[in-house]
Every structure is written in C-alpha cells, then in structure tokens.
Amino acid sequence: MKELSIFKGKRVLVTGHTGFKGSWLSQWLLELGAQVTGLALAPLNDQEHFCLAGLEKHLDHQVCDIRDLNGVNQVFAKAKPEILFHLAAQPLVRYSYEAPKETFDTNVGGSLNILEAARRSPNLGAVVFVTTDKCYQNQEWHHGYRENDRLGGHDPYSASKAAAEILFQSYLRSFFDQNPEIGLASGRAGNVIGGGDWAKDRIVPDCIRALAQGNPVRLRNPKATRPWQHVLDPLFGYLKLAARLYENPKAYPDAFNFGPAISSIQPVGRLAEAVVEAWGSGKLEISQDPNAVHEATLLHLNCDLAYQKLDWEPVWGFERAVKETTLWYLKQHQGQSVPELTQTQIKTFTQDLK
Ligand SMILES: NC(=O)c1ccc[n+]([C@@H]2O[C@H](COP(=O)([O-])OP(=O)(O)OC[C@H]3O[C@@H](n4cnc5c(N)ncnc54)[C@H](O)[C@@H]3O)[C@@H](O)[C@H]2O)c1
Numbered sequence: 001m002k003e004l005s006i007f008k009g010k011r012v013l014v015t016g017h018t019g020f021k022g023s024w025l026s027q028w029l030l031e032l033g034a035q036v037t038g039l040a041l042a043p044l045n046d047q048e049h050f051c052l053a054g055l056e057k058h059l060d061h062q063v064c065d066i067r068d069l070n071g072v073n074q075v076f077a078k079a080k081p082e083i084l085f086h087l088a089a090q091p092l093v094r095y096s097y098e099a100p101k102e103t104f105d106t107n108v109g110g111s112l113n114i115l116e117a118a119r120r121s122p123n124l125g126a127v128v129f130v131t132t133d134k135c136y137q138n139q140e141w142h143h144g145y146r147e148n149d150r151l152g153g154h155d156p157y158s159a160s161k162a163a164a165e166i167l168f169q170s171y172l173r174s175f176f177d178q179n180p181e182i183g184l185a186s187g188r189a190g191n192v193i194g195g196g197d198w199a200k201d202r203i204v205p206d207c208i209r210a211l212a213q214g215n216p217v218r219l220r221n222p223k224a225t226r227p228w229q230h231v232l233d234p235l236f237g238y239l240k241l242a243a244r245l246y247e248n249p250k251a252y253p254d255a256f257n258f259g260p261a262i263s264s265i266q267p268v269g270r271l272a273e274a275v276v277e278a279w280g281s282g283k284l285e286i287s288q289d290p291n292a293v294h295e296a297t298l299l300h301l302n303c304d305l306a307y308q309k310l311d312w313e314p315v316w317g318f319e320r321a322v323k324e325t326t327l328w329y330l331k332q333h334q335g336q337s338v339p340e341l342t343q344t345q346i347k348t349f350t351q352d353l354k
Contacts, residue, residue, distance in 0.1 A: 126182065
C-alpha cells in the first residue's frame with residue numbers, strides 16, 4: 001500500500017515490541033523497510049511470538065523498563081526515532097487487581113517517561129500512543145463510544161489507561177502543540193485475536209491449547225458477547241495514523257478509535273465453534289457457571305472518525321479474523337515456520353486492502 005511506503009528507511013521506535021501486538025507491528029514495519037528499535041522487558045519465555053518469529057535478529061532489541069527514565073532516555077538517544085509507537089503496558093485487567101501499583105506505575109509512570117523522552121527527541125515527527133477501548137467510562141450505552149466521550153475506569157487497568165490518556169493530553173497541550181514538526185495521537189482499540197498470543201484466560205489461546213492436546217474446549221460463558229478483531233486491523237490503523245501524522249503533523253484530531261464492525265460482536269460460543277471448524281477437529285463442552293456474575297453492557301467503539309479522517313475501516317470481518325487466527329496456530333502446531341506464517345499473513349492482509 002502506497003501510503004505505508006513512508007516507513008521505508010525511517011527510524012521507528014516501538015515500545016512493547018516483545019509483546020503480542022508489538023511483535024506483529026515490528027514485523028510489519030520490518031516488511032515495510034523501517035529500521036526498528038524495540039524497547040520493552042525481555043520476552044516472558046521462548047514461546048512468545050517475538051521469539052518464534054525470530055525478530056531479535058532483525059531489529060535493535062533493547063531490554064529496558066519504562067519505569068526507568070534514565071534507561072528510557074538512553075534508548076531514545078541511541079535510536080534517534082523519527083516515528084514512535086508506544087505500546088508497552090501492563091495490559092491485563094485481572095492481573096491489575098493483583099498488582100494495582102505495578103499497573104499504574106507502568107501504564108501511567110512508564111508512559112510519562114516515554115513522553116518525557118519523546119519531547120527531548122529532536123528527530124521525532126509522529127507519535128502513536130496506544131491505549132484501549134477500556135479508557136472510556138462505561139455508561140451502559142448501547143451505541144458506540146466516541147473519542148470525546150468521558151474517560152474513566154473501574155478496574156485498575158482501565159483507570160490506568162484513562163489516566164494515561166489524560167497525561168497524554170496534558171503533554172500534547174503543554175509541550176507538543178507548539179512544535180509544528182511533530183504530530184501525536186492516541187489509538188484506542190479493543191480485544192484483538194491473532195496467532196502467537198499465549199496469554200492466560202483468553203478464549204482463543206485457551207481453545208488452541210485444548211485442541212492441540214486433543215482435549216474438548218470447555219466454555220463457561222458461551223453466551224457472553226465480545227467484539228472480535230484480528231490484530232492486523234488496529235495495527236493497520238496505527239500505521240496509517242503515524243504515516244498521516246508524519247506527513248501532516250497538525251492536520252488530525254488527537255485520538256482515534258480502531259474497533260471492529262458491529263457484525264464482529266459475537267458470542268464466545270460462536271467464536272469457539274468457528275475456531276473448532278477451522279482447526280478441523282475437536283469438540284466443545286459447555287459447563288454453565290451457576291455463579292456467573294452479571295456483566296456490564298458491552299462497550300463498543302464508534303469508528304466514524306478513523307473512517308472519515310484516515311479512510312480506515314476494518315478489513316477482516318469476524319469469520320475471516322477467526323479463520324486466519326486459527327490457521328496460523330494450526331500451521332504452527334504442524335511445524336510450519338513462524339516467520340513465514342506471520343509474513344504471509346501480513347502479505348495476505350495487505351493484498352486485501354482496498
Ligand atoms: N491485546 C489486546 O487485546 C489489547 C486490547 C486493547 C489495548 N491493548 C493495548 O495494546 C498494547 C499491547 O498489548 P499486548 O496485548 O500486546 O500486551 P502484551 O502483554 O503481549 O505486551 C506488553 C508489552 O509491554 C512490555 N512491558 C510491560 N511492562 C513493561 C515495562 N515496565 N517496561 C517496558 N516494557 C514493558 C512487555 O515487555 C511487552 O513487550 C498495550 O498498551 C495494551 O494495553 C491490547
């Protein structure tokens with residue numbers, strides 16, 4: 001895609017490159033010819049997508065804790081980024097109840113350090129600051145949330161991301177607005193699925209673990225609905241946003257939603273069925289939880305702004321997203337090379353762009 005050719009030869013810094021979304025983004029940037037530096041904690045184990053995809057060989061892998069301002073400054077000084085994607089975070093809601101201080105320290109304090117380093121980086125032309133759909137205060141609305149709706153969050157993770165958004169706005173107004181050479185915006189996306197995610201308590205990795213071991217997939221809450229989106233869809237939004245900001249720093253709003261189409265909001269049971277179908281064997285077992293707590297009305301994003309201003313819209317719908325995700329895991333299970341799988345999927349996605 002022509003618009004993304006801007007990344008060729010650019011020095012791009014990705015925080016959180018050892019994580020699920022960051023590793024896919026780094027791979028895509030490498031495909032586009034960028035010189036990528038990654039700043040993150042070390043991968044948790046050698047089964048992480050970052051390791052399986054062999055990314056360490058192709059980018060400048062900097063292990064650094066974003067809570068350490070000196071360390072962050074050193075990475076920025078060496079990398080001299082022209083474009084920055086900030087994804088590093090403690091991203092798990094359930095863990096945020098166990099470790100609220102770590103969550104706030106990382107997602108707010110760490111993000112503060114990234115913005116501090118960014119404002120002292122003379123070559124920087126565009127920043128995409130990644131938060132989440134959970135930064136909105138859930139008002140139990142049935143319509144999609146817009147970028148200027150109220151921020152807020154009940155659990156520590158959501159609150160930390162809402163706080164990071166406020167921090168970002170403050171830095172924007174106080175330090176970056178006066179500089180005509182740099183464009184910044186935050187990107188808000190929801191749950192994503194895709195190959196190489198092995199996180200606990202996430203439905204697709206749970207299904208894959210069961211299927212790979214020949215066990216039935218056990219579902220406790222099959223009727224709960226969620227928005228499902230392939231990881232490449234919001235990443236395409238972040239890339240487009242960065243490209244536009246770099247070309248025309250002051251021409252865009254400072255926050256964008258990148259959510260799936262309404263038809264991708266589907267029950268967990270339907271998702272698990274689609275995973276089993278694409279895997280080609282396996283069965284589902286429903287064990288309803290009699291103590292299941294009431295769920296708040298699902299929050300979903302209104303993405304009109306990204307559509308109008310960036311000409312962005314989701315490319316892969318629900319069925320395709322689940323199929324591509326499951327086939328990635330299936331082929332990996334069958335021994336296919338992960339770098340090839342990831343590269344092929346990025347290529348296929350790119351061919352599907354209008
Ligand atoms: N995965 C999703 O469904 C989803 C949905 C909405 C938003 N997000 C956001 O996208 C971003 C990436 O999420 P992900 O799912 O890839 O998470 P992940 O857990 O797979 O990766 C997190 C990355 O952040 C890094 N990190 C964590 N703490 C750090 C620290 N103190 N210092 C340096 N690096 C640190 C990790 O090393 C890793 O590289 C996060 O900002 C997350 O909040 C993710």
